[in-house]
Amino acid sequence: MRAADLLGFTLLVLRRQRFRSLMLLVSVSIGVAAVLLLVALGEGARGYVMREFEFIGKDIVVMFPGRKSTTGGLPPVTGVAAREITLPDLAVVARTVRGVDAIAPLVIGNAELSFGSRAREAVVIGSNADFFPMRHLDIARGQALPPLDLTVGSPVAVIGATLERELFGTRSAIGAWVRLRDYRFRVVGVLQGRGDSFGMDLSEAIFVPVASAQTLFDTQALFRVLFRVRAGADVEATKRELLARMTALHDGNEDVTVVSPDAMISTFDGILRALTLAIGGIAAISLVVAGILVMNLMLMSVRQRTAEIGLLKALGAPGAQVRTLFLAEAGLVAAAGVLLGTGAGYAGSVLLSLLYPEVPFQVPLWATLAAALFALASALLFAWLPANRAAALEPVLALGRR
Amino acid sequence: MIELRAIDRTFRVGDSEVHALRDVNLRIARGEYLSVMGPSGSGKSTLLNILGLLDRPDGGEYLLGGTATAALGEEARARLRREHIGFVFQSYHLVPRLNARENIELPMLLAGVAPRARKQAVDEVLERLGLTDRAHHQPSQLSGGQRQRVAIGRSIVMKPELLLADEPTGNLDTRSGTEVVALLEELNREGITLLIVTHDVALGRRAQRHLGMRDGAIGTDTLTENPGARG
Ligand SMILES: Nc1ncnc2c1ncn2[C@@H]1O[C@H](COP(=O)(O)OP(=O)(O)O)[C@@H](O)[C@H]1O
Ligand SMILES: [Mg+2]
Numbered sequence: 228m229r230a231a232d233l234l235g236f237t238l239l240v241l242r243r244q245r246f247r248s249l250m251l252l253v254s255v256s257i258g259v260a261a262v263l264l265l266v267a268l269g270e271g272a273r274g275y276v277m278r279e280f281e282f283i284g285k286d287i288v289v290m291f292p293g294r295k296s297t298t299g300g301l302p303p304v305t306g307v308a309a310r311e312i313t314l315p316d317l318a319v320v321a322r323t324v325r326g327v328d329a330i331a332p333l334v335i336g337n338a339e340l341s342f343g344s345r346a347r348e349a350v351v352i353g354s355n356a357d358f359f360p361m362r363h364l365d366i367a368r369g370q371a372l373p374p375l376d377l378t379v380g381s382p383v384a385v386i387g388a389t390l391e392r393e394l395f396g397t398r399s400a401i402g403a404w405v406r407l408r409d410y411r412f413r414v415v416g417v418l419q420g421r422g423d424s425f426g427m428d429l430s431e432a433i434f435v436p437v438a439s440a441q442t443l444f445d446t447q448a449l450f451r452v453l454f455r456v457r458a459g460a461d462v463e464a465t466k467r468e469l470l471a472r473m474t475a476l477h478d479g480n481e482d483v484t485v486v487s488p489d490a491m492i493s494t495f496d497g498i499l500r501a502l503t504l505a506i507g508g509i510a511a512i513s514l515v516v517a518g519i520l521v522m523n524l525m526l527m528s529v530r531q532r533t534a535e536i537g538l539l540k541a542l543g544a545p546g547a548q549v550r551t552l553f554l555a556e557a558g559l560v561a562a563a564g565v566l567l568g569t570g571a572g573y574a575g576s577v578l579l580s581l582l583y584p585e586v587p588f589q590v591p592l593w594a595t596l597a598a599a600l601f602a603l604a605s606a607l608l609f610a611w612l613p614a615n616r617a618a619a620l621e622p623v624l625a626l627g628r629r
Numbered sequence: 630m631i632e633l634r635a636i637d638r639t640f641r642v643g644d645s646e647v648h649a650l651r652d653v654n655l656r657i658a659r660g661e662y663l664s665v666m667g668p669s670g671s672g673k674s675t676l677l678n679i680l681g682l683l684d685r686p687d688g689g690e691y692l693l694g695g696t697a698t699a700a701l702g703e704e705a706r707a708r709l710r711r712e713h714i715g716f717v718f719q720s721y722h723l724v725p726r727l728n729a730r731e732n733i734e735l736p737m738l739l740a741g742v743a744p745r746a747r748k749q750a751v752d753e754v755l756e757r758l759g760l761t762d763r764a765h766h767q768p769s770q771l772s773g774g775q776r777q778r779v780a781i782g783r784s785i786v787m788k789p790e791l792l793l794a795d796e797p798t799g800n801l802d803t804r805s806g807t808e809v810v811a812l813l814e815e816l817n818r819e820g821i822t823l824l825i826v827t828h829d830v831a832l833g834r835r836a837q838r839h840l841g842m843r844d845g846a847i848g849t850d851t852l853t854e855n856p857g858a859r860g
Contacts, residue, residue: 232738243726538722541683542736542783543711545704622683626722 228548237555247524248560251517255564255602256571258514262598263572263590265510267579269503271588276499278587280492287361288327288466290452290473290485310477311448314377314437320472326465329455331358332377334440334448340433342394342405349390350432351407353440359385361453364429369401369416372436380438384412387430391417407433410443462487507594511601517564518605521557525613529553529620536617537625546618553617557610558603565599572598630694630790630822631657631680637688638675638845649675650686651845657824659790662817664833665826667842673826674795676842680824681714681793682706694790711740715784715821717794717813721776723768723783729775730755730764733782740787754782758812774805781812785821792816794825798832810835 228236241248292312314332321330334353339346352358356374359366367388375381384405391400391414400414412435420430441447456465466485474481529536536549544552572590579588638650649672657663665673678684679691682698691698693709701709723732733754737747755761758778768776777797784792794813798806810825810832817823827833834853841849 228739228741229743232741236738239726534722535724538724539735539739540707541681541710541716541722542739543707543787544739545707547704548707548739623678626683626718627720 228551233551233555234559237552237559240552240556241560244528247528251521251524251557251560251606252564252567254517254520255514255561255606256568258510258517259565259568259598259602260571260575261513262507262510262601263569263594264575264579266503266507266594266598267572267576267588267590269499269506270591270594271579271583271586273496273499273503274587274589275585276495277492280488280495284361284363284455285487285489286456286458286462288454288456288462288469288485288487290454290469290483291450292448292483294482294484310480310482312452312473312483313447313449314441316473316476317377317449317452319476320469324454324465324468324472326457326460326468327454328457329357329361330377331355331361331453332437332449333358333451333453334437334444334446335450336440336444338407338443340390340394340405340407342400342403345394347390347393349407351440351443352429352432352434353437353443354434355437357455358434358453361455365419366416367419368399369414371416372434373415375436375438378438379436380442381436382410382412382439383415383436385416385418385434386414387418387428387432388420389428389430390433405433407435407443410439412439462489507597511598514598514602514605517602518609521561521606522609522612525553525557525610526616528556529613529617532617533620533625534627536620537622537627540620540622541626549620550614550618553614554607554610557606557614561603561606564606565602568602569595569599630659631655632692633679633689634692635689636679636686636691638672638679638684638686648845650679653689653845653847655840655847655850657822659822660817660820661838662814662823662836663825663838663840664836665824665840665842666828666830666833667840667848669828671842672845673842675845677793677795677824677826680791681716682710683716711736711787713789713791715787715789715792717777717781717784717792717797719796719799721768721773721780721800723776723779725768728765728767729760729771729779729782732768732779733786735783736787750786751782754786758782772805773801774808777801777805777809778812781809781816785816789821791822792824794823796826796828798827798829806832 290312292310317330317332321327331354336351337348338351340349354372355377356372359371366385372385373381373383386400394400394405395403400417403414404411405414418429435443454469456462466487470481470483470485473483539549576588576590633653633655636650636653640647640649653676665676667673675684679686694713698706698709724735727735730751734747734751737750755764758781760775760778760782763771763775768779771779792813797813798809801809813823813825814835825836833839837852839849839851839853840847
């Protein structure tokens with residue numbers, strides 16, 4: 228039988244069983260669309276997280292107190308520091324670790340910020356001048372925190388754009404004195420935009436020198452320290468050196484953790500990729516369900532078309548040809564379902580992108596191909612049994628004797 | 630052309646066995662016109678199905694054109710059916726949703742004949758059956774006689790040597806029945822070997838050779854020089 232005739236005959240049969248064909252078509256396309264949409268969601272989430280991470284920069288290394296308990300690479304959520312990281316520690320590190328060319332310590336807390344009669348709760352970030360370029364933060368107006376010796380406080384502050392609007396309305400905050408608890412700071416700069424910090428809106432933060440923040444919160448402990456690795460220096464070696472130096476400073480206790488965003492990125496990337504695969508795989512179950520539907524509807528079809536199958540055999544069609552006819556039926560519906568489902572999946576992903584422009588939803592090619600192959604394979608596999616049953620029918624019995 | 634040697638066919642129904650054919654021996658020469666008559670259940674259809682390679686005997690040997698068919702596989706039997714045998718059934722067995730032309734074309738489609746050759750052959754068949762103006766009608770739009778003519782067209786489009794008809798007029802009124810038989814006889818005069826199973830005595834008499842079946846065996850095998858068959 229010629230391929231074109233096979234196609235024509237199969238289309239005719241499908242049109243004759245319109246409802247059945249439509250059901251198969253819909254079930255396969257829903258399955259394919261579900262796989263593609265969920266993978267697009269997963270990829271979107273992964274892309275979103277990765278973008279946030281990559282902004283940190285590959286040359287930045289982060290130190291925080293506490294030993295990471297696993298080797299998995301993720302920072303502990305509730306690490307209890309044996310000993311704090313302090314500014315004197317950093318002074319030593321800055322002097323001795325050659326691979327580092329900038330250090331930004333971080334103290335973070337909440338405090339009430341007020342200007343005149345207006346007040347609101349704000350995130351207070353104690354850091355230094357280097358922090359801004361290291362975190363790619365731009366200053367809209369005024370200037371960043373001045374370069375100071377780390378241990379020297381100063382009553383100057385940079386505030387986020389939202390804070391400025393809420394406290395100053397349409398006026399500029401530059402030059403104004405604001406109050407944080409019992410301390411007064413003069414605003415020297417206003418931050419541009421939201422900032423990029425992972426999960427934190429820096430437009431609602433106020434930046435003060437780290438020593439001032441320590442005084443404000445009455446603590447010596449640093450929450451985080453960012454190190455920038457000198458161009459050309461080896462990141463891993465620098466990490467090891469930082470760790471060794473801190474361990475020495477802390478009487479041989481290895482009680483800090485040093486991570487590079489690269490390590491975090493690859494860990495997160497791995498986790499999110501696995502997650503995407505998992506939800507894609509779960510969605511693929513719907514394709515198996517579609518396959519089972521294919522099998523049942525085809526079995527029905529074989530039963531109803533028994534006389535026709537007998538006729539085809541009487542006209543000289545061997546069993547293999549009858550099997551091909553039935554497989555072609557399933558294959559054609561599945562192929563149409565794949566096309567329809569892929570269209571729907573891509574359309575859905577585009578729609579999501581329009582609704583949430585900040586998340587990079589996208590259907591990867593591998594997912595499209597995998598879903599298509601899986602749908603086709605599942606349909607053909609499940610059609611095999613009914614097709615074989617049709618192929619094995621005895622022509623005499625099939626022709627409807629009794 | 631055809632030789633049956635000691636053909637047996639037994640059906641098992643539940644615990645009992647039904648001997649549909651027992652020790653049937655038969656030779657049919659090319660171009661013969663036979664009618665098979667006999668009471669219901671005497672094995673006429675079974676004989677026809679075995680001749681048509683739709684069914685396999687349980688014992689004996691069937692030689693078709695010199696080929697022993699017992700050992701043939703399904704593929705080879707399908708090929709013999711396709712190329713040498715045409716069937717006409719009592720209930721037509723037309724494929725719904727295929728129009729008259731497409732139904733006649735079906736065997737050639739399955740055989741993979743090229744569209745051009747198909748069209749030519751089908752046009753010829755439609756022409757000679759007087760169905761040219763019905764070519765695009767669905768089976769449901771045709772009368773019984775017309776349907777059976779389409780079925781006959783389908784059975785001869787591959788130019789078989791053997792035409793097997795199982796009660797071809799069973800569902801037809803006398804007039805269209807006569808027309809159908811006239812058509813079959815015309816094909817026989819052109820050389821096709823024709824075997825008709827029928828209940829209709831008048832119709833059966835028209836053949837040159839009558840097989841009378843009883844209890845799965847050929848009871849009578851008589852030759853008549855019947856002018857009716859010569860039109
Ligand atoms: N597929 C079958 N299964 C069981 N018994 C059958 C089958 N086909 C035919 N028979 C039996 O074989 C006998 C001959 O049947 P058949 O050839 O159809 O007779 P006829 O065509 O002369 O009426 C009958 O007794 C019938 O019941
Ligand atoms: Mg019968």
